[in-house]
Every structure is written in structure tokens, then in C-alpha cells.
Amino acid sequence: MSASAKKRIMREYTECMKDTPAGMKINFDEQNMTKWEVLMDGPEGSVYAGGHFKLEIIFPNEYPFKPPVVSFRTKIYHPNVSNDDKGSMCLGLLRPDEWKPPNKVVAVLRLIQSLMVEPNIDDAIEPSIGNEYKENRKEFEKSAKDWVKRYAK
Amino acid sequence: MAVAGDDERTEELETLQSIYPELVLDAPFAAHIHLPVAPTIPLPVSFEPVQEVHRIAYLPPLRLEVDLPAEYPAEAPPKVNLSTSPSWLPPATAEILEKKAHALWEEYSGEQVLFAYVSHLQEAAETAFGLSELTLPDTVQTELLEYSKRMKRELFDKETFDCEVCLEPKKGSVCYRMERCNHVFCVQCLQDYLNNCIEEGDVNNVKCMSTDCGKPMPNGKKKERLLSPKELLQIPLSLQAVERYATIKRKKKIEADPTIIYCPRSWCQGAMRTDKYPKIDDVREMDHSDSEAEVPMEASPEEQPTAAGPEKRFVGVTGMDRLAVCEDCTLAFCKVCLASWHGDFVRCEPRDKNQLTEEDQASLNYIMKNTSPCPTCSVPCQKSYGCNHMTCFQCKSHFCYLCGAWLLPENPYAHFSNPGNRGCYNRLMDLAEGDMVEGQAQFGGARGAEQMADFWEHEAMRIQNELNAQDS
Numbered sequence: 001m002s003a004s005a006k007k008r009i010m011r012e013y014t015e016c017m018k019d020t021p022a023g024m025k026i027n028f029d030e031q032n033m034t035k036w037e038v039l040m041d042g043p044e045g046s047v048y049a050g051g052h053f054k055l056e057i058i059f060p061n062e063y064p065f066k067p068p069v070v071s072f073r074t075k076i077y078h079p080n081v082s083n084d085d086k087g088s089m090c091l092g093l094l095r096p097d098e099w100k101p102p103n104k105v106v107a108v109l110r111l112i113q114s115l116m117v118e119p120n121i122d123d124a125i126e127p128s129i130g131n132e133y134k135e136n137r138k139e140f141e142k143s144a145k146d147w148v149k150r151y152a153k
Numbered sequence: 154m155a156v157a158g159d160d161e162r163t164e165e166l167e168t169l170q171s172i173y174p175e176l177v178l179d180a181p182f183a184a185h186i187h188l189p190v191a192p193t194i195p196l197p198v199s200f201e202p203v204q205e206v207h208r209i210a211y212l213p214p215l216r217l218e219v220d221l222p223a224e225y226p227a228e229a230p231p232k233v234n235l236s237t238s239p240s241w242l243p244p245a246t247a248e249i250l251e252k253k254a255h256a257l258w259e260e261y262s263g264e265q266v267l268f269a270y271v272s273h274l275q276e277a278a279e280t281a282f283g284l285s286e287l288t289l290p291d292t293v294q295t296e297l298l299e300y301s302k303r304m305k306r307e308l309f310d311k312e313t314f315d316c317e318v319c320l321e322p323k324k325g326s327v328c329y330r331m332e333r334c335n336h337v338f339c340v341q342c343l344q345d346y347l348n349n350c351i352e353e354g355d356v357n358n359v360k361c362m363s364t365d366c367g368k369p370m371p372n373g374k375k376k377e378r379l380l381s382p383k384e385l386l387q388i389p390l391s392l393q394a395v396e397r398y399a400t401i402k403r404k405k406k407i408e409a410d411p412t413i414i415y416c417p418r419s420w421c422q423g424a425m426r427t428d429k430y431p432k433i434d435d436v437r438e439m440d441h442s443d444s445e446a447e448v449p450m451e452a453s454p455e456e457q458p459t460a461a462g463p464e465k466r467f468v469g470v471t472g473m474d475r476l477a478v479c480e481d482c483t484l485a486f487c488k489v490c491l492a493s494w495h496g497d498f499v500r501c502e503p504r505d506k507n508q509l510t511e512e513d514q515a516s517l518n519y520i521m522k523n524t525s526p527c528p529t530c531s532v533p534c535q536k537s538y539g540c541n542h543m544t545c546f547q548c549k550s551h552f553c554y555l556c557g558a559w560l561l562p563e564n565p566y567a568h569f570s571n572p573g574n575r576g577c578y579n580r581l582m583d584l585a586e587g588d589m590v591e592g593q594a595q596f597g598g599a600r601g602a603e604q605m606a607d608f609w610e611h612e613a614m615r616i617q618n619e620l621n622a623q624d625s
Contacts, residue, residue, distance in 0.1 A: 002345070004319055004341065004342075004345065007319065007321075008318070008319055008320055011319075011320045011321075012320070015320075062349060064318060065345070065346050065349050065350075082582050083582075084582065088539075090539055090540060097544060097549075100362055100363065100364045101317070101318045101342070101346060101362045102318060102362060102364050103364060122563070122564055122566075123566065124566050124570070125540060125566070125581060125582065126581075126582075127566050127567075127569050127570030127579070127581060128570065128579060130566070130570065131570055
């Protein structure tokens, strides 16, 4: 990774520290700054409220010309998060063809927070969960809350 | 006669010099100053013979010369002379401005007026002295345009910009302003980004990095323009990188065009000659910046081999002209049988696939086994990771990696959530870690299914043969 890329990550971290979005904690290791661990609280009022989710952000070598790779390390029942042991996400800003270098990690974190309040059904990576959200909201909420209790406490 | 030191004129010129340090004293009571002319709205200027109108933001400065007679200020007005070099200010305008000195002196009834006059000129310069347009002889064109450009650059150099990519404040002298959209980035970040795109062959991303760039189109997507080779050289990128960019961009267009046939000589493999994609001769002159969405050029009629030659004879279907000429080695060959040109009257046999070299066969086999073709442009795609909703690297089509079906760009995932699509239902994330797990192709997408079908067909044949052998 180039020195300028490291410098930019460092700057973004400093900015994040000055103005951390509510309900988040960022663990940063200066020795390995290309991998951030973020602890995100389920937003109040959402089905994930009360849960604590661990996320991993990996910066590619070409950062910021390529998007960071985000994954949920805590299992979450959500149409936009893959329902496997990877918890990967692949939408909006995070898609390589939509990412632009001035985008920042903070924007990514805010996107994730807003997706927890309202999933993006049109871009569901888990279509079955997306369908359930659309057609059987009660069932969806039950499973989501159940998973929070099971995995995110 | 008063001593210079006590003179009111000396006092006034000294005061003026402390306000405008650029004021130059030419004699005890004479001075000159250059006043910048940067109208708030750039002045439309055309040069004879009129071809195009240039909007000039910085005109060469106005030179004001003042000469204060002994009777000034009480009994005589200041003598002023206005000029520009090269001369662009119309004499009539200069005269009006010069008369203003007299008018001001009268208005001030014999008081010192130089400061008021200079302020007046400065104010008038902001509106280009009331000029709405200007026509000048073309002898001054280069000088005026160069001057404006140089001033722009000098002012830009002194400014400070926050580069949105490295997030650092940078002096204008190490920044670049994009020609079309005016976004500013530091040269280092632009070079890193663009060189990276060009190196990876991702020429469709050679465009402005800004998030709010590109005009929104009716379908909600943004239409962004690729940067022209000429602009890339200004940033500057190396000539070598820009040449690579232009070459790849052209190659992609040729590859996406199914009507283009390649030279059969294995050491050449150049594309056939066509007017549709002119060869690149000098990237420094290429200032067009086509967008990805641009409509391809209309096919142009083939060149006649010799202008005076016999009339073109059509063989078979009209327009089915089999003669092609390689643009690299100039071999004339037949588009159908790929043999060297045999004339119109020879019937050519379809190619025999055994003619492929071993190497070609091996790579063809690999492609057949391990890739899915894009349904639009047939470029072979291989998934490295992620879901089975693919976007073609070349033509941006959305398609399903498993079955090769086109997907709706607005809702590509519907394909995977429709139980009717038995093959793909709920399989969006199949093999998300990529085809090449531990170096072994696990699943070859659409073509993989064909391979499996072939395999089982062979297997069935083998079993049948075995059974037949047992029976006999």
C-alpha cells in the first residue's frame, strides 16, 4: 500500500475520532491500519435495537481508488447482508462501479446505519429475506429480533 | 516656485504610492500605473476575420499616465493618458475615460482627485468599461489569449484547494482543474488514480473523480465523459500511459464490434482495416472525449481497392464483401475462410477447427471450461468473487453468471428470487468466493453446465458401450 493511501486512512480515522457517528465505536490498530473493526449498535427504533454488531472494514491496496470491503462479523438477519459466515455486503457505494475516490468510510458507515433502519429491498443480496420483508413484515421482524437475541447481545 | 518637498502634488503622489505600491514615478510630478482588467463577466472578444468568440477573463492591464501641471490641483485638471499594450481598448472608450478625470476634478472643485480617479477606473474595469463585446485584428489574438491564460494560471497557482482524495490542502500550483466540470484535484492523486485505471485496462473509469460529476440522465444514471488524451497530457500523465489509454480504448471498441475480423497470420492478429476506428497517430492531437454511452459510428462503405479499377462485383448476398485487409501487416485475406485473398469467384470452405494451433486450442478449451460469456458482447467473464449478478467489464450489461441471462439493471436480483427460474432461484451467492477455489475451477458458470452435459453424455456413451461389450 502506498504512503499516500496510508496517510488518507490515517486522516479518515482522525476525522472519525473527532466526529464519530452516534452508536459506533471504531477499533483501530496502527500496526495494521488497513483493517478496521467497528462496533455498531442497532439503531433505536429499528428491529436491531439493543443489538451490538461487529463489522470489519478492509481497505484494498488501491484505496481510495477502490472501495473498502465491508462485512458483518456478527450474524444479522437482513436483506442486504449475505446470510452466511461471511456477512458480506455489495450495494450502493460499495460496488466498485459506483465507488468514487472522494467517498469516505464515514459515508459507508452511515449507509449501513440507514440500511439497518430501512433495508434496500431492490438491491437485496438475500432475495428470500427481501421478499419476506416486503410480504410478511411480521415474520421478518420476528426472525430479525430473534437473531439479535441469539447473536448480537 | 515651490520646493518639490512642500508641493501638494508630491504629497498626493506619495500618498497614492503608499496605497498602490506598483505606482511608478517618472518625474517629480509625473507617474504611471498598470491597472488589472478582469471583468466580473468575461468579455466576449472576436478576432478578425471573425471565426469564433472567445470569452476573455483577464485583459492586458490598462496603463494610466498622469502628469500634474504646476497649477494642479487648484487651477488646472491633471493630464491623463490611457493606453493598453497590445492595444485593445477602443480609442472612443479611452477618450471617455480620460474625460472623466476632468469631470472629477471639476466635481471636487480643485481638490486632489488622483485616488478618486484610480478608484473610478478600477470600478469601470469590473464591467469592462461598459463594453459588451469587442472585435480586434487577429494580430493581437495570440497575445491576448496567452495573457488571459497566464493570469488564470497565476491566480490558480496562488489559491489553496482541499483535494477531496488525499484530504489535504494543496496549493493551486500542484493542482489541476478539470476542463469540462471545473473540479479540482491535486495532480498527485489524479496521476495515481488515472495511471492505475490505465494500467489495469479499466479505461472506462478514466474520468473525473468527483462524486457529483456527470449529468444525470433520464434513467437516473449519470452520463459521464471519458477524459480526452489531450487533457490527460495536460494533467500531466506520461505520453506512454496516454498512448496505452488511447490504444486500449480503440481496441475495446474494435473488440465489441462483431463485424471486425482479425488477421489470420498468427504472428500478427491485427484487426482488419476499417474507417470506423481510425488508427491512432498522435495522441497529443486527440481532444475528443467520448462517453461510454456514445452511439457507435455508422458503418462506412469499404474503400475501393483502386479507384480506377473495375466496378465492384458483389458475390452472394449484397454487401457480403469477403475481402479484408489487415491494418497492421496489410495482408489481404478472405473474411470467411481466412485464407489469403483468393478473388471473388472462389468458393471458400468453412474453416476446419483442427487448423487451430495447440496453444490456441488450449486457451479456447480453458475459456470454454472456465468462463461465462457476456450475453451482449460475448467477452468471456470469470468471476473472482461476489454474487452471481455480474456487470460486464466491457459493455456494462447486467447478467446472471449461472445461466447467462440478461438481468434488468433496475432490479437484477429479481432473477434470483423468482422460483420459476429453477436453475438460479436462491443461488445468488453460490460460489461467492469465486470459481477458482484452491486453483481448481469449481464451477464454470453457464458454460460449466454445458461441460457437465457433455461429460454425462460421454459417460452415458461409455456405460452403454460397456454394457454392449458385456452383452456380446
